[in-house]
Amino acid sequence: EVQLLESGGGLVQPGGSLRLSCGASGFTFSNYALSWVRQAPGKGLEWVSVIRNSGSEIFYAESVKGRFTISRDNSKNTLYLQMNSLRAEDTAVYFCAKGLSASCYDALDVWGQGTTVSVSS
Amino acid sequence: DIVMTQSPDSLAVSLGERATINCKSSQSVLYSSNNKNYLGWYQQKPGQPPKLLIYWASSRQSGVPDRFSGSGSGADFTLTISSLQAEDVAIYYCQQYYSSPFTFGPGTKVDLK
Numbered sequence: 723e724v725q726l727l728e729s730g731g732g733l734v735q736p737g738g739s740l741r742l743s744c745g746a747s748g749f750t751f752s753n754y755a756l757s758w759v760r761q762a763p764g765k766g767l768e769w770v771s772v773i774r775n776s777g778s779e780i781f782y783a784e785s786v787k788g789r790f791t792i793s794r795d796n797s798k799n800t801l802y803l804q805m806n807s808l809r810a811e812d813t814a815v816y817f818c819a820k821g822l823s824a825s826c827y828d829a830l831d832v833w834g835q836g837t838t839v840s841v842s843s
Numbered sequence: 844d845i846v847m848t849q850s851p852d853s854l855a856v857s858l859g860e861r862a863t864i865n866c867k868s869s870q871s872v873l874y875s876s877n878n879k880n881y882l883g884w885y886q887q888k889p890g891q892p893p894k895l896l897i898y899w900a901s902s903r904q905s906g907v908p909d910r911f912s913g914s915g916s917g918a919d920f921t922l923t924i925s926s927l928q929a930e931d932v933a934i935y936y937c938q939q940y941y942s943s944p945f946t947f948g949p950g951t952k953v954d955l956k
Contacts, residue, residue, distance in 0.1 A: 757945075759893075767885075767893060767936055767947040781943035784844075817892050827940050829883035831904060833892035
């Protein structure tokens with residue numbers, strides 16, 4: 723069964739840092755692009771970042787550019803999101819999602835259950 | 844950035860009736876070199892992650908009931924549920940993956956009438 727499992731969320735003070743992880747199983751991890759999508763409480767979906775299968779292509783939403791870093795370790799089947807300089811508006815459930823192909827330019831066919839990040843003093 | 848809009852914001856449909864959701868992009872998401880529309884549709888139920896229903900604007904994801912269909916091209920798209928079932932009550936989002944940032948629409952909530 724194809725699965726994604728996020729971890730690393732929690733409560734952090736404004737200006738703090740967190741690193742989210744997303745462990746994958748059930749598919750050849752190195753063959754697919756992976757994304758982070760977040761959802762603030764009671765709000766819609768906001769795309770955050772994507773990384774190509776090889777890591778050679780990365781994109782970010784403007785709202786996180788310069789503060790968040792996406793990365794992957796294909797030997798560990800794990801996707802990461804390093805989040806620095808966190809703000810209250812970063813409070814959300816963070817989902818990792820698998821793309822339909824190696825390309826960043828594709829729909830997202832498998833989603834994790836999400837991990838909650840709360841930024842508050 | 845490509846801005847995605849959806850209409851209506853919400854709709855209530857009787858069991859067995861048709862539900863139609865519209866999605867518009869601020870610019871075309873049709874890539875001329877492969878004639879593909881870089882547009883997907885997702886369903887999200889409360890407390891669950893989104894689920895991919897449709898990709899390339901009209902290709903149904905494996906396991907998705909055939910009452911769900913996508914249509915449209917360029918900048919205007921439609922998701923149709925031909926005969927609404929109780930389990931289809933959810934919020935539906937469109938997303939363009941033509942250019943970064945790969946923006947989502949604001950969502951359309953579908954309820955039972």
